[in-house]
Amino acid sequence: MLLTSVPSEPMANGAYFDGKSAKKHAVHVSLVGMELTIQAERGERLATWPLADVCAVYEDKHKSSMRLRVASASDTALIIEDHSLVSRIEPDLLRASRKRSDDSFIWLHAFGVICATAIVAAIFYFTFPLLTRPIADLVPVEWEKKIGVTVVESIPGANRFCNSESGKESLAKLTRSLSRVMDLPYPVSVNVARMELKNAFAAPGGFIVIGQKLIAEMESPDEFAGVLAHEMAHIAERHPISRLIHIFGISILFELMVGGDAAVVEALLEGTSLLLFLSHSRDDEREADKIARESLIKAGYSTRGLTSFFVRMQSAYGGDKKDALGPMSSWLSTHPSFAERIASSRNQNDDGGKPALSDAEWFELKTICDNNLTTRRR
């Protein structure tokens, strides 16, 4: 019993770098209590390291030699090749000894960066719509119109305007009465065109184009008024130019944030920015639907047309097929699903309201493209 109470100090030979010169000191290392004492071969003490401040990395695959560092003196290092000492000190080190390939990897960092990414993404998601509108307000109307013209020209058939005089009159009448109840930044210019797409759109600068094929689908002037009010609502909110700024801003920010090492990460980012854009685009559509409904009521029209048109478009475009893809399809779309739009427009169905146009006016509008006089704009 007495003998073991005076244990010999565990000792090992090693090499020590003092961080002051590139000299390699041959040293004896001994464990005294909870401290490593580093002594030169002649006996002078070079350093004393408390085990609680020391961390270790295996120098080689066989774990035969180990490099120790101490927190208090970052340029110093101690290399020992003695297993008995290593196994004695290992449990008391600052952290578990690591392989060289694990050196510097910290799960907390990885987790922190993942969280930070999520937070940054969330900030982008919520601040972008708030930022685009004020920037959009800075854009001069003249220039916005120039962009609008280019946009209209880039869509096949969108500049082949139909212009039967009586049809244009019906159109102008409806546009006027909706303009009176809407808060438009500048007057809109509405046209029906022999567009290849069965659709309608609003471009920057107040250009609204409604496809001939879309009108052909409509069964009442209320439906037309609903679509027109929706597109005018986009202009009232300056959505088209805001979307351009949105795309522009996101591409610049992502360009600045991303390192160029891996093609896959870049593709992933492009996908993310598209999803972000689409999500905001759906918000815009919801807002436009809402404003359209309010404006129709203010102008004294029925909002039934908006609902009935969505219902017809849903069945025409195989709403069922789309729903079969599940929620994915609504994520990947610029517009909310017809089902959602029908539900929200039904919620507030009013019923009063006069027809948007008389039967005669509606007939003229439906046949606006029937004469051969189509003009190309500019």
Add this chain to the structure above:
Amino acid sequence: MANAETSTAPKIQGGETLRFEHDGRVGELLPIVLLNTLLNVLTLSLYRFWSKTRVRRYLWDSTNLLGDRLEYTGTGGELFKGFLFVFFVIFLPIAAADTLVTLYFPPDHPIQVVLRLAVGLTFGSLIGVAIYRARRYRLSRTRWRGVRANQSGSSLAYSARYIAFILLTIITLGWVYPIMRMRLMGTMMNNTWFGDRQFHFEGSVGSLYKRFAICWFLFVGLLLTFGVTLKHLSSGFELATDAENIAEAGAAMATYGVVGSLVLGIVSGTAFCIYKAAELRHFAKCTRFERLAFELNATIGGLIWLVIGNILILLLTLGFGVAFTQMRKFRFFCDRLEARGTIDADAIIQSADQGPGFGEGLADAFDVGAI
């Protein structure tokens, strides 16, 4: 000096050869790369600062000189700080100004031209700064036997030289290139320190020109041949009258275009390696540290194999395997670099300069980091 006797490191004496050894293994690097890839994807590449650092630690650590390993002491946090600095102090203001001007003024307004020019000049002058500062950061985070390396000098001065030489190279159709490489390398090496000792770089560029001329004429000759024959083929295309002839001529031209640019790529790549091998050898020969002279046994074949292998790795891993290409570069240099002469390592004192607190923001943005 009592301490002198305790040293276990013999001084390198004349005639002895000092070698670098690299014992990194693909098997050890692979788990690092896989986890890094996963984390980079999850974080839309924001983890790259930490993943780069981990790879560097492994590569530096796998390199030893006289039995003592190099150490990389940089951290991911430092690189991230560098990124934040550049993002908020340089890029965001430029991007904001750019966006506002682009939106507020019509596209044909003269201020748009002024803006493009200003942005272009700023970025152009920042590339040289990025290269120089990135090297300073990496050297200051490199340790051997507890002593730091370092780089002094002004990154703006380097940048000015860099721009001037790039312009001269363009004006002279490439003929200034070898001088540019020598001068820029000289600026870096002459400002490179290990501890309190400075590296020296000195030599004439003359010997590089023979190789350069061969490569230049090879490349330009091929380019001309390619251009002329393509023009000839396209005139056949214009002369073709009926649809069948046009389709035939079109197909021939497309095939020629693909094959031609492939051949051009391979030949110019080879020509580049022929020149580069000579340049690397010359750079080593011009470098001195204390009484050590360096020699790099860079062969044309070895270099071509390095380049082709690295291109294949990047293609097959979609860019995620960049760490493997870096390890191959390390191995290339470690296997082929030798130092002869004398050096008293014990007498080298720690550098007083701790190096920059953060780094490589610009290099990250411009993608000019070598490792």
